[in-house]
Amino acid sequence: MMAVARLLLSAAVAVVVLGAAPPRAVAAPDGRALYAKYCQLCHGAALEGYAADNAPSLSSPTFRASASTPFLQIAIERGRAGTAMAGFGKSVGGPLEPAEVDALVDFVRGGRAAPPVLPPKASKGDVARGGRLYATHCESCHGTATQRGNAVHLANPMFLASASDAYLRVAVVEGRPGTPMEAWQGKLSTGEIEDVVAYVRSLARPVPAAPVAPPTPAPTIPVVLNPQGAPPAFTLRLGRYASVAEVAAAWAEKRRMVIIDARPTSDYLRMHITGAISVPYFDMRGLDEVPNDGTWVIAYCVCPHEESGRILEELRTRGYPNTAILDEGFFVWATQGHPVEAADGQMPIAAPPAKPAAFTPAPLASPRR
Numbered sequence: 001m002m003a004v005a006r007l008l009l010s011a012a013v014a015v016v017v018l019g020a021a022p023p024r025a026v027a028a029p030d031g032r033a034l035y036a037k038y039c040q041l042c043h044g045a046a047l048e049g050y051a052a053d054n055a056p057s058l059s060s061p062t063f064r065a066s067a068s069t070p071f072l073q074i075a076i077e078r079g080r081a082g083t084a085m086a087g088f089g090k091s092v093g094g095p096l097e098p099a100e101v102d103a104l105v106d107f108v109r110g111g112r113a114a115p116p117v118l119p120p121k122a123s124k125g126d127v128a129r130g131g132r133l134y135a136t137h138c139e140s141c142h143g144t145a146t147q148r149g150n151a152v153h154l155a156n157p158m159f160l161a162s163a164s165d166a167y168l169r170v171a172v173v174e175g176r177p178g179t180p181m182e183a184w185q186g187k188l189s190t191g192e193i194e195d196v197v198a199y200v201r202s203l204a205r206p207v208p209a210a211p212v213a214p215p216t217p218a219p220t221i222p223v224v225l226n227p228q229g230a231p232p233a234f235t236l237r238l239g240r241y242a243s244v245a246e247v248a249a250a251w252a253e254k255r256r257m258v259i260i261d262a263r264p265t266s267d268y269l270r271m272h273i274t275g276a277i278s279v280p281y282f283d284m285r286g287l288d289e290v291p292n293d294g295t296w297v298i299a300y301c302v303c304p305h306e307e308s309g310r311i312l313e314e315l316r317t318r319g320y321p322n323t324a325i326l327d328e329g330f331f332v333w334a335t336q337g338h339p340v341e342a343a344d345g346q347m348p349i350a351a352p353p354a355k356p357a358a359f360t361p362a363p364l365a366s367p368r369r
């Protein structure tokens with residue numbers, strides 16, 4: 001009797017002790033693995049940028065020295081609406097948990113300590129003068145208020161909501177070594193740099209509402225568009241690419257096909273081709289629903305080809321006979337006025353130039369040397 005009681009007692013103690021113990025260590029998310037899965041295709045194996053889509057470098061020393069933790073978190077979680085940079089946070093459709101975003105922030109830093117948030121120090125420069133300087137010196141790369149150039153779109157409302165004047169100033173003064181962004185110190189006067197910062201700030205617009213994460217289970221939309229329609233006849237460039245003109249004609253003529261949005265879910269929720277299904281490049285389970293019966297399958301992204309290319313390779317590996325990539329990508333489709341479905345209050349797209357200039361980054365010197 002005593003023994004049993006003692007046993008019960010020790011079991012109770014054990015429970016209490018376990019309850020008070022720190023929760024079993026959950027493995028911290030692996031930033032490197034997350035980066036390889038979700039980011040590397042655009043930002044490059046060594047964070048050097050320009051692997052696709054003119055995605056900027058995440059490793060230049062001046063970027064690392066001024067990009068604070070909130071700046072990086074916002075960029076990764078919310079993305080830059082209207083550009084190739086999707087939001088990856090759970091709150092906008094996923095897939096990343098906050099701890100995973102933080103692991104990516106650490107990985108982007110390459111083990112360095114977070115720089116302090118710069119005091120914002122608003123520019124008192126002259127917007128009109130800055131606008132003239134911008135048109136002369138910056139627009140050829142950074143584009144206009146509504147059109148992205150080959151470099152980061154500075155007019156993006158989400159960029160400007162997270163980048164202070166101090167952040168802009170440092171980038172202009174010091175440039176981004178290893179990239180086409182030169183240091184403007186000495187080329188523009190201090191006053192002119194203030195003017196150009198004031199002008200860039202004047203481009204800020206309200207941040208569009210976050211796309212709402214889908215209810216679970218997500219509403220199902222038919223996988224095959226126009227199941228009764230005749231098959232389209234595409235002539236593929238390089239055996240891979242169907243033009244926007246051809247696919248838009250097939251859409252208008254109600255041809256039977258499957259259109260796959262290969263971008264992260266937040267991009268799909270924000271705006272997609274009407275009738276497209278969402279199969280993000282990093283989670284292809286949705287392909288199991290796509291009939292393998294000769295129906296044409298068109299994948300798209302904005303890149304124009306990186307994310308959709310992964311879907312195409314997977315479909316071809318699985319033996320789908322009629323597959324293609326939307327050649328010019330989603331932005332060209334949308335800006336030409338072809339049918340899209342958009343969440344409320346979404347901003348128009350800052351279309352990139354049809355042929356972004358290729359750019360090979362110079363290797364950066366190792367910071368340890």
Ligand code: HEC
Nearest residue numbers: 038039042054055056075076080083084085088104152153
């Ligand atoms: C489809 C290509 C693509 C993918 C995938 C992608 N990015 Fe980006 N990213 C971009 C582009 C393009 C920009 C610049 C936005 C613009 O066009 O103005 C950007 C901007 C950024 C910025 C802000 C940099 C700056 O200088 O302002 C960060 C940080 C970033 N990306 C991190 C990530 C991380 C982390 C991932 C993976 C979770 C990721 N990106 C996935 C294309 C991509």
Ligand code: HEC
Nearest residue numbers: 049056057137138141151152168171172176179180181196
């Ligand atoms: C030759 C092309 C080119 C010109 C001209 C140019 N830039 Fe840039 N700029 C870039 C590129 C490319 C980047 C991104 C660098 C990277 O990959 O980190 C950049 C980055 C920046 C950034 C940082 C953006 C961010 O997301 O961190 C700012 C701010 C900026 N430029 C402002 C300017 C201003 C203002 C001018 C004119 C005085 C200018 N740039 C002229 C190519 C250019």
